[in-house]
Amino acid sequence: MYELKNKLLLLCLSVCLVLVACGSKEEEKPSTDNAKESKGILLDDKGNPKKTIKVNKDTEKAVKDVIEQNRKSLNEGNVEAYIETIDHDSKHLNAKEEEKVLKDTLKNYQFDKKIKNIKFLKEKNNEVVVFYNVDTTAHPKNGGKDEQKSFNEVVTLVKKDGKYKYSKMSQAAI
Template sequence: MKNKLLLLCIVLSLVLVACGSKEEEKPTTDEAGDKHGIKIDEKGNPKETIQVNDKTEKAVKEVIEQNRKSLNEGNVDEYIKTIDSNSKQLDVKEEEKVLKDTLKNYKFDKKISNIKFLEDKKDQVVVFYSTETTAHPKDGSKEEKKSFKEAVTLIKKGDTYKISHVEPYAI
């Protein structure tokens, strides 16, 4: 049971993958790549990054920060606002339900660092960053800390971006 709860916490900190999606093996070598063809080195960092304009960089980093901060504060409504309601991977209603249930038992401390831009198309940006998440059980049992990296696809909606796809990478 504890392992199931830990797995649930990790998945939440990754911006939950929708129910029913296949679990994919996490790439860890430089031969590995995701659906975007992202190549990562032996340390789990992307081999190729790009520069984006200041406006795009600011807008993307704002939504990533809003997502992180709202998870840490347990603010489900603000967290859900960061997710693309048309995502093929993330089901907003399921995300909301699972997050509410999980936050009854856990508080999270998620930190994000080393944001790198990998792709910038018309209405889509892909970023790669390091995440360190600690799940604090409200019952006082031992906290669990996990570090990982993720490639996140954000879709432009009006003047802001929404998280549409999350692909975790092992370190």
């Protein structure tokens, strides 16, 4: 039973974070005495990034739409729609590996992923960096105990052919 819980935890994090085989380097965190931090992002006492930017309404809508598609497709178990949200040329995410892991994981689990508090951190050329909070519950299809995880996620999205795609993902537990 203990081994099953560990496997579930690993699979949940792997799928929800889309970090399998990404091999991204850890970003250095700024040193502070009493501040909360998340992947080098300085957070205020409410868990919000201290430095955010405003983007134009079209960019904001396009980015939020792809974040929602990614979240919704995971919850629905729609692997094809999920993989459409990933940049297949990314140096940090391997779309083929993500697809394989997701298909294998969805045989045994159903997910309920919720995203809130979307904040824009950086915009340059056709790339945006976004911060948000995630609450995820993995429901074992065999009727086992649900596993819940909450974390902050920092994602980089690139615009290709008029649509934003996930290029890099990093997370830090709350």
